[in-house]
Amino acid sequence: xxxxxxxxxxxxxxxxxxxxxxxxxxxxxxxxxxxxxxxxxxxxxxxxxxxxxxxxxxxxxxxxxxxxxxxxxxxxxxxxxxxxxxxxxxxxxxxxxxxxxxxxxxxxxxxxx
Amino acid sequence: xxxxxxxxxxxxxxxxxxxxxxxxxxxxxxxxxxxxxxxxxxxxxxxxxxxxxxxxxxxxxxxxxxxxxxxxxxxxxxxxxxxxxxxxxxxxxxxxxxxxxxxxxxxxxxxxxxxxxxxxx
Numbered sequence: 364x365x366x367x368x369x370x371x372x373x374x375x376x377x378x379x380x381x382x383x384x385x386x387x388x389x390x391x392x393x394x395x396x397x398x399x400x401x402x403x404x405x406x407x408x409x410x411x412x413x414x415x416x417x418x419x420x421x422x423x424x425x426x427x428x429x430x431x432x433x434x435x436x437x438x439x440x441x442x443x444x445x446x447x448x449x450x451x452x453x454x455x456x457x458x459x460x461x462x463x464x465x466x467x468x469x470x471x472x473x474x475x476x
Numbered sequence: 477x478x479x480x481x482x483x484x485x486x487x488x489x490x491x492x493x494x495x496x497x498x499x500x501x502x503x504x505x506x507x508x509x510x511x512x513x514x515x516x517x518x519x520x521x522x523x524x525x526x527x528x529x530x531x532x533x534x535x536x537x538x539x540x541x542x543x544x545x546x547x548x549x550x551x552x553x554x555x556x557x558x559x560x561x562x563x564x565x566x567x568x569x570x571x572x573x574x575x576x577x578x579x580x581x582x583x584x585x586x587x588x589x590x591x592x593x594x595x596x597x
Contacts, residue, residue: 401480403485405566405587406520421584453519465585467512467519 365389367468369454375474376444384439384471386454394457395437399450444475477568484586489541490596497556499567499589507548510568562595
């Protein structure tokens with residue numbers, strides 16, 4: 364049981380390049396989330412999904428897109444990366460929303476130059 | 477709207493001393509409250525959670541937190557700090573509603589900005 368895994372662990376992009384971050388969970392969780400973590404800012408929710416085929420915007424969705432084609436996977440895309448998107452990105456999943464534990468992946472450190 | 481304030485971005489304690497990390501929240505409805513811990517270069521791990529049962533909540537690694545509605549607080553404590561407790565701690569709040577219950581609920585956990593705990597030998 365690997366829990367929540369994220370690919371890649373590190374990435375450096377040039378401004379304007381695109382990339383996709385992959386999150387996978389093997390716990391059969393319905394709910395999945397993408398957060399970004401910046402120094403002194405805590406975690407902020409980018410997008411989330413309440414089930415296969417659904418996505419919704421969180422607190423800071425601009426510049427990102429997501430897809431949940433399979434229940435176990437949640438993809439985060441950057442179509443045209445900007446330096447302001449330099450951050451550590453965390454994926455999380457949960458069986459129930461809110462009152463139950465969110466399980467976090469190890470994070471992806473992205474630098475946009 | 478909900479919000480979380482963690483007092484002190486950095487707290488230092490001596491090994492064996494009391495750990496007290498402060499968290500105050502605001503929520504328009506009875507909240508669910510959480511403390512997460514993040515060790516260096518790792519994801520977040522749940523320490524404990526309050527979901528409207530007992531107001532004193534015990535978590536892993538000897539930590540506990542008390543929900544005080546009158547003070548809108550959920551402070552995290554541990555009687556005796558250990559070197560392995562050095563990490564960053566995040567308080568989080570949700571309003572506990574879901575679309576199924578309210579038709580206009582939120583799935584969002586709102587996190588505080590974190591408190592980095594250092595333990596001095």
